[in-house]
Amino acid sequence: MKHLLSTADLSRDEAVGLLDTAARMAATQSREIKKLPTLRGRTVVNLFFEDSTRTRISFETAAKRLSADVINFSAKGSSVSKGESLKDTALTLHAMGADAVVVRHWASGAPYQLAHAGWLDAAVLNAGDGTHMHPTQALLDAYTMRRHLAGRAQGLRSPHDDGVGADLTGLRVAIVGDVLHSRVARANVALLHTLGAEVTLVAPPTLVPVGVEAWPCRTSYDLDATLVDWQPDAVMMLRVQRERMSGGAGAFFPSPLEYARYYGLDARRLATLPEHAIVMHPGPMNRGLEISAEAADSDRAVIVEQVANGIAVRMAALYLLMAGDRSAEGNDL
Amino acid sequence: MTELTAGPTTYVLRGVRPLGGDAVDVVLDAGTVAEITAVGAASADGATVIEAADHVLLPGLVDLHTHLREPGREDAETVASGTRAAAVGGFTAVHAMANTSPVADTAGVVEQVHRLGEQAGWADVFPVGAVTVGLDGERLAELGAMADSAARVRVFSDDGKCVHDPVLMRRALEYVKAFDGVVAQHAQEPRLTDGAQMNEGVVSAQVGLAGWPAVAEEAIIARDVLLAEHVGSRLHVCHLSTAGSVEIIRWAKSRGIDVTAEVTPHHLILTDELARTYDATYKVNPPLRTAADVEAVRDGLADGTIDIVATDHAPHTREDKDCEWGAAAFGMTGLETALSVVQQTMVDTGRLTWADVARVLSTTPARIGRVEAVQGRPIAVGEPANLTLVDPSARRVVDGTSQATASANTPFRDHELPGQVVATFLRGRATVLDGVPVPVHPGVGGAR
Amino acid sequence: MSPGPALPEDDPDGTTVLSASDVARALTRIAHEIVERARGVDDLVLLGIPTRGVTLAHRLAARLAQIDPAFDAEACVGELDVTMYRDDLRRQPTRAVGVTRLPAVGIENRTVVLVDDVLFSGRTIRAALDALGDIGRPRAVRLACLVDRGHREVPIRPDFVGKNLPTAQSERVRVRLEEVDGVADSVEIAGRAEGDGSAR
Numbered sequence: 007m008k009h010l011l012s013t014a015d016l017s018r019d020e021a022v023g024l025l026d027t028a029a030r031m032a033a034t035q036s037r038e039i040k041k042l043p044t045l046r047g048r049t050v051v052n053l054f055f056e057d058s059t060r061t062r063i064s065f066e067t068a069a070k071r072l073s074a075d076v077i078n079f080s081a082k083g084s085s086v087s088k089g090e091s092l093k094d095t096a097l098t099l100h101a102m103g104a105d106a107v108v109v110r111h112w113a114s115g116a117p118y119q120l121a122h123a124g125w126l127d128a129a130v131l132n133a134g135d136g137t138h139m140h141p142t143q144a145l146l147d148a149y150t151m152r153r154h155l156a157g158r159a160q161g162l163r164s165p166h167d168d169g170v171g172a173d174l175t176g177l178r179v180a181i182v183g184d185v186l187h188s189r190v191a192r193a194n195v196a197l198l199h200t201l202g203a204e205v206t207l208v209a210p211p212t213l214v215p216v217g218v219e220a221w222p223c224r225t226s227y228d229l230d231a232t233l234v235d236w237q238p239d240a241v242m243m244l245r246v247q248r249e250r251m252s253g254g255a256g257a258f259f260p261s262p263l264e265y266a267r268y269y270g271l272d273a274r275r276l277a278t279l280p281e282h283a284i285v286m287h288p289g290p291m292n293r294g295l296e297i298s299a300e301a302a303d304s305d306r307a308v309i310v311e312q313v314a315n316g317i318a319v320r321m322a323a324l325y326l327l328m329a330g331d332r333s334a335e336g337n338d339l
Numbered sequence: 340m341t342e343l344t345a346g347p348t349t350y351v352l353r354g355v356r357p358l359g360g361d362a363v364d365v366v367l368d369a370g371t372v373a374e375i376t377a378v379g380a381a382s383a384d385g386a387t388v389i390e391a392a393d394h395v396l397l398p399g400l401v402d403l404h405t406h407l408r409e410p411g412r413e414d415a416e417t418v419a420s421g422t423r424a425a426a427v428g429g430f431t432a433v434h435a436m437a438n439t440s441p442v443a444d445t446a447g448v449v450e451q452v453h454r455l456g457e458q459a460g461w462a463d464v465f466p467v468g469a470v471t472v473g474l475d476g477e478r479l480a481e482l483g484a485m486a487d488s489a490a491r492v493r494v495f496s497d498d499g500k501c502v503h504d505p506v507l508m509r510r511a512l513e514y515v516k517a518f519d520g521v522v523a524q525h526a527q528e529p530r531l532t533d534g535a536q537m538n539e540g541v542v543s544a545q546v547g548l549a550g551w552p553a554v555a556e557e558a559i560i561a562r563d564v565l566l567a568e569h570v571g572s573r574l575h576v577c578h579l580s581t582a583g584s585v586e587i588i589r590w591a592k593s594r595g596i597d598v599t600a601e602v603t604p605h606h607l608i609l610t611d612e613l614a615r616t617y618d619a620t621y622k623v624n625p626p627l628r629t630a631a632d633v634e635a636v637r638d639g640l641a642d643g644t645i646d647i648v649a650t651d652h653a654p655h656t657r658e659d660k661d662c663e664w665g666a667a668a669f670g671m672t673g674l675e676t677a678l679s680v681v682q683q684t685m686v687d688t689g690r691l692t693w694a695d696v697a698r699v700l701s702t703t704p705a706r707i708g709r710v711e712a713v714q715g716r717p718i719a720v721g722e723p724a725n726l727t728l729v730d731p732s733a734r735r736v737v738d739g740t741s742q743a744t745a746s747a748n749t750p751f752r753d754h755e756l757p758g759q760v761v762a763t764f765l766r767g768r769a770t771v772l773d774g775v776p777v778p779v780h781p782g783v784g785g786a787r
Numbered sequence: 788m789s790p791g792p793a794l795p796e797d798d799p800d801g802t803t804v805l806s807a808s809d810v811a812r813a814l815t816r817i818a819h820e821i822v823e824r825a826r827g828v829d830d831l832v833l834l835g836i837p838t839r840g841v842t843l844a845h846r847l848a849a850r851l852a853q854i855d856p857a858f859d860a861e862a863c864v865g866e867l868d869v870t871m872y873r874d875d876l877r878r879q880p881t882r883a884v885g886v887t888r889l890p891a892v893g894i895e896n897r898t899v900v901l902v903d904d905v906l907f908s909g910r911t912i913r914a915a916l917d918a919l920g921d922i923g924r925p926r927a928v929r930l931a932c933l934v935d936r937g938h939r940e941v942p943i944r945p946d947f948v949g950k951n952l953p954t955a956q957s958e959r960v961r962v963r964l965e966e967v968d969g970v971a972d973s974v975e976i977a978g979r980a981e982g983d984g985s986a987r
Binding site: 007023026027030031033034037039041042043044072170325326329330331 | 871876878882884885886921922
């Protein structure tokens with residue numbers, strides 16, 4: 007693969023291949039020596055136009071575990087009003103000889119532009135763009151679900167070999183919260199559909215995008231009914247940003263309390279889930295808003311594991327984008 | 340209007356088809372149409388003959404909606420370069436929008452733009468005056484002073500911004516009646532479009548760009564036609580883009596409300612699917628809509644609900660487009676491709692005749708702008724020779740960087756379009772010959 | 788595991804150099820040599836290099852258990868994927884990363900016998916030694932291969948060889964094993980004489 011820009015571009019086999027590679031990477035991470043020589047002499051640039059210490063550190067760790075050199079390039083602010091343009095930044099990175107650019111950007115589509123405008127020939131890895139996509143987050147979510155749940159719909163009690171080779175056929179996943187502004191939700195809906203899972207988005211109507219009817223999933227405004235009647239295998243709680251509640255007439259819901267009352271995952275709602283169901287959150291959490299402390303800390307929660315899996319998934323993505331002869335690679339992913 | 344004829348050139352347009360009708364010879368002399376006669380009957384003595392068999396002769400096109408950017412953004416376009424592009428596109432008159440820097444909200448600025456147009460000599464420039472001071476939507480600009488100025492402003496618009504305050508809009512509609520002006524509304528409810536980047540719908544939900552809902556346009560149009568009816572004013576709706584807007588205009592006209600509406604060439608042909616490329620060339624306001632909307636505006640133009648085509652020619656520098664979609668400027672150029680797009684979407688499909696094209700691109704816009712005494716005239720002996728000669732069988736591939744406009748943000752880059760403006764005449768002087776602009780004074784004007 | 792350029796599945800030029808019974812005899816001999824060299828089977832583990840090296844490791848383990856029933860063939864065989872340690876990754880399309888399964892008894896302070904089908908440039912074994920070093924610290928590492936075709940590019944030497952097979956650089960060696968290929972065991976050599984170069 008040449009770039010990793012959107013989960014919507016991944017075929018089932020490509021997605022399973024990525025998860026399988028992640029499983030191999032994860033296996034190396036329990037060793038005393040975690041570092042592999044695979045990408046020695048290659049350069050990964052973390053290009054962050056938006057703050058995200060967690061994502062940057064995860065990518066940095068992944069690249070370093072594969073022995074790549076890592077350059078962190080923070081370019082906050084609007085490219086036009088506050089300094090260097092995306093194009094000039096890209097040309098600079100090209101001149102520096104970057105082999106891969108991990109890009110986080112406030113503008114939807116910026117990674118796509120970097121990959122396609124002809125400004126640089128490095129592999130582009132989308133680390134989250136605007137309200138569009140966050141492919142490695144969706145991949146680590148799918149990886150986590152597969153580890154815990156693969157084969158369940160086929161009647162297996164627990165997945166064999168962390169589910170290597172398997173997809174997520176038949177699994178039910180509820181994604182709850184601010185779907186409208188969430189690149190995590192978009193990335194997950196596309197990937198989970200490709201992997202055979204069923205998805206229900208649960209949100210107040212103000213936080214469901216117009217046009218959602220074209221997405222390969224169901225939508226519901228009722229969290230309780232979804233949990234009780236649909237019995238999801240995994241519940242993914244999305245972060246609700248504080249600024250969505252303020253803004254007077256433009257606020258998306260009346261108050262944090264009301265949001266938590268209808269859309270927060272608490273101990274009572276947790277108890278209505280099937281016994282095997284897992285609770286996920288891309289972090290950082292707003293405890294007491296979209297998720298209560300009881301839910302976040304319960305043994306159903308795999309939120310900390312998601313973080314660890316993020317490193318393996320990002321190692322896999324870097325490996326698949328960078329290790330081989332790039333001129334021989336066909337697809338954009 | 341200053342007489343701009345550069346010399347005594349007499350032109351014989353041999354075998355042209357006025358409004359696509361029967362072939363004739365048309366003789367232009369001393370700035371007017373001197374003779375219309377049978378093919379081969381016009382004398383070639385001392386005249387420049389243009390062999391134009393099967394070429395269509397139209398009245399010079401009149402654009403009601405052009406951004407010339409001067410004063411303020413001469414890096415994107417000047418009055419000279421913009422009107423040169425207009426001439427290449429077959430236009431003999433443009434209405435220059437008010438969102439310059441400084442804003443055209445005083446007699447001084449509109450007179451400056453008007454004078455720059457006269458100096459350039461490519462086309463008549465009719466400045467549009469701002470409705471509100473600084474386009475801020477808070478208090479009326481001195482509309483009367485602009486109307487009384489040398490620029491004789493009749494069209495007022497805050498284009499780029501909407502006159503969203505209902506009381507202010509009412510006052511503007513009423514006030515301009517005193518001098519037979521018209522308010523051209525950029526219909527965009529600002530609160531519903533805060534941060535909006537593209538049409539709100541299936542595509543915006545997928546590509547993650549903030550949505551610009553159709554209702555934000557339709558709600559303002561609905562309000563404004565009712566206001567116009569209430570105060571008995573005429574209203575012009577700029578760049579209508581949605582199926583719902585067409586319905587509202589149709590309804591308003593059926594009630595006898597004095598409203599006119601325009602559609603841009605790009606809304607006649609392009610859809611929001613183009614946003615999937617994240618190429619900011621396709622970022623425009625109002626945004627490209629769905630295929631169903633494109634069909635609806637074509638229907639509206641065909642049945643007369645939509646009165647005119649106006650380009651909303653919006654040049655931007657490369658820096659303002661070669662960046663993230665969210666950071667890029669809204670707008671696309673259109674003067675040099677408008678007629679071709681109308682031919683492709685409406686004429687070649689049999690939905691408009693060439694006479695209809697003359698109506699929607701010349702006669703009616705001239706009437707709305709109240710310049711019908713000098714522009715958008717019939718093709719008849721004694722009329723001013725503002726004419727456009729089109730070869731409808733030509734095909735050309737658009738190259739943004741070689742266009743006459745100073746900016747390259749055409750959405751039709753590398754597209755093949757039908758039709759070629761062969762010649763444009765402004766009061767008998769050729770501003771374009773063989774598809775190439777002809778400066779008033781060689782070495783001047785063309786170089787800017 | 789670098790048998791040279793890939794071989795078309797039914798290369799008519801292929802000459803069989805080892806038959807199924809030759810392969811079986813060679814493995815039996817290697818098994819005896821391993822025991823002899825290690826003075827028994829204590830602390831012995833086998834690590835196969837995918838794909839056919841793993842199969843060969845399992846076959847050798849079965850023979851070791853026959854020679855000395857104290858050898859636990861289940862617990863003392865593993866597989867070692869060397870993909871991420873290769874020095875030629877950038878020269879070809881991306882390889883899938885394989886699985887590494889350590890023997891149940893581990894490799895610390897054991898005598899590890901690396902098992903591969905064909906020994907050629909030696910670069911695969913170089914990668915395997917690096918991989919092994921990241922996983923643990925065996926007491927000793929030995930190398931067993933079914934075929935040694937020469938042309939070493941690094942100073943690596945096998946301890947146990949089924950057959951030394953002098954080849955030209957351009958020739959190709961193909962190993963087939965029943966468990967992997969679904970046909971009778973064989974070793975073939977192809978690309979001899981005038982075929983040289985053209986197939987590379």
